[in-house]
Amino acid sequence: MDEKIRHIAVIGIGSGDPDQLTLEAVKAMRRTDVFFVLEKGPEKSALTRLRRNMIDEHASGAHRIVEAEDPWRDRARSEAGGYTEAVHDWRRRRADICERLIREELEPGRRGAFLVWGDPSLYDSTLAVLEDVTARGKVTFSYDVIPGISSVSALAARHRTGLNQVGRPIHITPGRRLAETVGNDDGDIVVMLDVHESFQHFATEGVWIYWGAYIGTPDEILISGPLEDVADEIRRVRAAARAEHGWIMDTYLLRLVSDEVSSAVSSAR
Structure with missing residues (x-):
């Protein structure tokens, strides 16, 4: 590494389990x-504590932890139809903070790191933010990306199922776009951060759901079964968990299955 260049590692740390x-x-x-x-x-x-615990256990030598407040995102604007604009505004303000931290807290020739939940390449803004900072040209640094175990992979593992079926694709979508896939039977669907519990608008007959929240953390919740049988349970559990913790991050897999497969899976549960 050039001794005059700052270097940033974007490190995927998994969905919450230190292991x-x-x-x-x-x-x-x-x-x-x-x-x-x-x-x-x-x-x-609790998420900050998990990061700090990982640093305490694995970091070595002289190192520092520099904290800053993550900028708020205008969720009211998002709900009103300005989702893309709200996200770009949030990322721009996040880039302002990251630019300052890198310039003021990381000396040239030193290594900095952002610990990113799951995998930095899936549903995370850190890479886009660093690209923005780089494009501004006010601070020079190099960076690389260390992949991590995403909540999607962890969800499938926790439910002891694969993400794909033979010869079929996988769709990954935010919950707000799930309605667009109704009637599409070409592959299974992974849904992330479903604020509006959009699965209730999905055709339930022949659909199996593998749902998980706080995956990889001590608060992990898992529910699976025919969607028509467990949809109400998921809504109740989700509401209770959100009330208890003040927030929720959930992910689920929707799978079209035959009666024979449904019976086999039910027997194995």
Whole structure:
């Protein structure tokens, strides 16, 4: 590494279970001089503690942890139809913070790191934010990406199922776009961050759901079964969990199955 260039590692740390850290992630953490942690408020303080615990266990040598408050996102604007604009605005303000942290807290020739939940390449803004900071040209740095275990992979593993069926594709979508797939039987569907519980608008006959929340954390919840049988249970459990924790992150897999497959899976549960 050029001694005059700052370097950033974007490290995927899995969906919450400390044991999901890969050896590559651990090695990258041991090389890190400064860890950047964006706080998400008191409701999600448990996520910050998990990051700190990982750093305490795996970081080595002289290192620092620099914290900053993650900017709020205008969710009211998102709900009113301005989702894309709200996300771009949030990312721009996030880039302002990251630019300042890298410029002021990381000396040239040193290594910094962002610990990213799951995999940085799936449903995360860190890479887009760093690209924005790089394009501004106000601070020079290189960066690389260490993949992690995503909530999608962890969900399938926890339910002891594969994401794909033979010869069929997989669709990954946010919950707000699920309605667009109604009537599409070409493959299974992975749904992430479904604020509106959109699965209730999906045709239920012959559909199996594998649902999980807080995957990989001590608060993990798993429910699976025919959608028509477990949809109400998921809604009740989800509402109770959100009330208890103040937030919820959930992921689920919707699968079209034959009667024979449904019977076999039911017997195996």
